[in-house]
Amino acid sequence: MYPNSLRFMYFHAIALCMQDELPEECIKALDDFLALAPKDHDKVPACYYRKATYYLSKEDNNNFYAFFKKGLEAERDQLPCFLPYQFPMKDMLMKAYIHGGMAEGPSASRQLKNILSDPMRKLMITENRGFLMNICADPTLLVNTVSKPLNSPKPPKWTSLKPIMIKDMDPTIDKVYDGYVLDAKIIDFGMLIKSSATIIQDENGDIQRIAVYKWPSKGNRKKDIAEAIKVFRPNVKVSIISPYMRMSRDGKNIIRVEGPKYIKLDDTFADEKCTFCGKQTKVLACSACNMARYCSKECQKIDWIEFNHKGICKHLKSYSAL
Numbered sequence: 001m002y003p004n005s006l007r008f009m010y011f012h013a014i015a016l017c018m019q020d021e022l023p024e025e026c027i028k029a030l031d032d033f034l035a036l037a038p039k040d041h042d043k044v045p046a047c048y049y050r051k052a053t054y055y056l057s058k059e060d061n062n063n064f065y066a067f068f069k070k071g072l073e074a075e076r077d078q079l080p081c082f083l084p085y086q087f088p089m090k091d092m093l094m095k096a097y098i099h100g101g102m103a104e105g106p107s108a109s110r111q112l113k114n115i116l117s118d119p120m121r122k123l124m125i126t127e128n129r130g131f132l133m134n135i136c137a138d139p140t141l142l143v144n145t146v147s148k149p150l151n152s153p154k155p156p157k158w159t160s161l162k163p164i165m166i167k168d169m170d171p172t173i174d175k176v177y178d179g180y181v182l183d184a185k186i187i188d189f190g191m192l193i194k195s196s197a198t199i200i201q202d203e204n205g206d207i208q209r210i211a212v213y214k215w216p217s218k219g220n221r222k223k224d225i226a227e228a229i230k231v232f233r234p235n236v237k238v239s240i241i242s243p244y245m246r247m248s249r250d251g252k253n254i255i256r257v258e259g260p261k262y263i264k265l266d267d268t269f270a271d272e273k274c275t276f277c278g279k280q281t282k283v284l285a286c287s288a289c290n291m292a293r294y295c296s297k298e299c300q301k302i303d304w305i306e307f308n309h310k311g312i313c314k315h316l317k318s319y320s321a322l
């Protein structure tokens with residue numbers, strides 16, 4: 001095939017696209033071109049953007065996201081002389097892509113919208129961070145948040161456990177769920193009060209605070225605070241055996257974990273997930289603290305401003321170095 005006939009195919013497809021009454025032919029002509037064109041052909045991204053434009057006009061969001069993303073990917077195969085890549089409607093498409101779905105497509109967008117529309121989650125995380133800031137600023141601070149336990153779990157046994165979810169635990173009753181295991185993931189950085197405390201979320205999306213007692217000391221309080229921040233970090237999976245639902249002094253619930261023997265931590269992939277939305281993807285660390293990781297500018301911005309990463313960032317930095 002002559003290079004010119006490829007170019008002809010492309011302009012033929014574009015001409016079809018201009019005629020609103022022939023959308024199927026237009027898409028077919030674009031696909032014909034894409035099937036034959038080498039990956040680095042300068043019109044390949046434009047074809048994907050054309051398709052994205054078409055699906056956007058049809059309000060077919062899944063196809064819009066898919067083809068816009070293909071366009072972005074195809075730009076990477078372009079020779080440097082064609083960059084930055086010009087496509088007349090790209091700015092408009094980019095806005096629709098970011099606005100409607102963040103840069104990750106419809107499912108990530110739904111996940112992020114759930115996070116943003118959950119006021120409880122925001123409250124718990126910002127409170128946790130408020131605590132963390134105070135404790136990091138004054139490590140001698142000892143806050144006793146929970147009254148003496150009324151109950152205690154039986155010694156842990158990791159066999160024949162029954163699964164339990166947060167919603168199955170009655171928040172109005174001080175009770176040990178002996179013989180049960182609660183699987184969840186950590187969603188914020190840990191801190192050290194009398195116990196190591198952080199926030200977890202289970203598969204249903206329910207969230208709860210946890211307090212882990214008797215974690216082995218690293219020698220001094222500052223190092224122990226650093227240990228809590230590093231060990232109980234976002235996206236580490238936890239399995240809690242015989243979880244103990246308690247009411248703390250501020251009237252809120254907290255799940256008490258009697259000691260390291262009652263909890264299993266799994267940090268596989270934890271550092272490949274977004275601190276804010278939990279998505280596993282290519283993440284970039286916050287350049288200031290090198291502790292928080294983000295999948296997108298969007299997540300980083302919301303976490304910084306609305307969830308006060310701004311307040312804890314410098315503390316995470318200084319303590320993670322200990």
Ligand SMILES: [Zn+2]
Binds near residue numbers: 274275279295296299
């Ligand atoms: Zn994210």
Ligand SMILES: [Zn+2]
Binds near residue numbers: 286287289290316
């Ligand atoms: Zn940071």
